[in-house]
Amino acid sequence: MSTQPIGIFDSGIGGTSIFKEIKILLPNEHTIYLADSENAPYGNKTPEEILQLSIKNTELLLDMNCKLIVVACNTATTNAIKMLRAIYNVPFIGIEPAIKPASLSSKTKTVGILATKGTLSSELFHNTTNLYRNDVKVIEQDGDGIVPLIEAGKTLSYEMKTLLTSYLKPMISANIDYLVLGCTHYPYLIPLLQQMLPNHVKIIDSGEAVAKQTKAVLTLENLLNTEINMVTHKFYTNKNPQVLCNILDKKYNVEVLEF
16 A cells, blocks of 8 residues: 555645645655545535535545545545544544644734635534634634635735735734735735845744644655656646646646546
8 A cells, every 4th residue: 555645635726735745745645636626615615515526536546546635625624524534434634723732822922814715614613623723813814815816826926915015004004923824825925025024023834733743644655656757746637627737847747637
């Protein structure tokens, strides 16, 4: 099984931010990436819909012989990963907003989190936030509209800047010193966010931590690929492939697949 690929799925192209971190830390691992852009964003769907989409993606990756599955979507993690682990006999790596490091490091005792409605309203998110909140004020902001703009290739557009201005204003007024990105699409906004936020505000996403956890689980389960072969990275989408192509290295091909 060690030579089988790592499966990664997201509600579109955002999870490629996780793929890039995994590729850096685990350069010997094959990967298969599913961009469920046809159903993006997951954040506005019901928990039942999110679970069914997650099951669909998981079963497709298992059909492709994946040895481990990274749920590269905060909304799918917080709403579905518990059930996925109960149903399938394969390791799952999930993604949670990095509330813990932000809360522990904050000097102003105020942190902001930009996430989808599906993540912010989930039981897992509330449990995690309450665990690490302590005396820190957490300002939650639903990033409604961000994912569709990124999926449409409008990451640096006027519409995006206008949207982010309205979302960041209350956080800046409250003197946050950390902004937690609670969606794997959002790291692609970091250059823009750095321009819009005061210099002292640090931005945290979960990509590196997820890659480290993936390596730890593969090591624990004796699933690390120790063969030195040509590594393959396959990408599938069920919508316009051009947006995914635009953020990937040109050496990668993106195939359109109905799922």
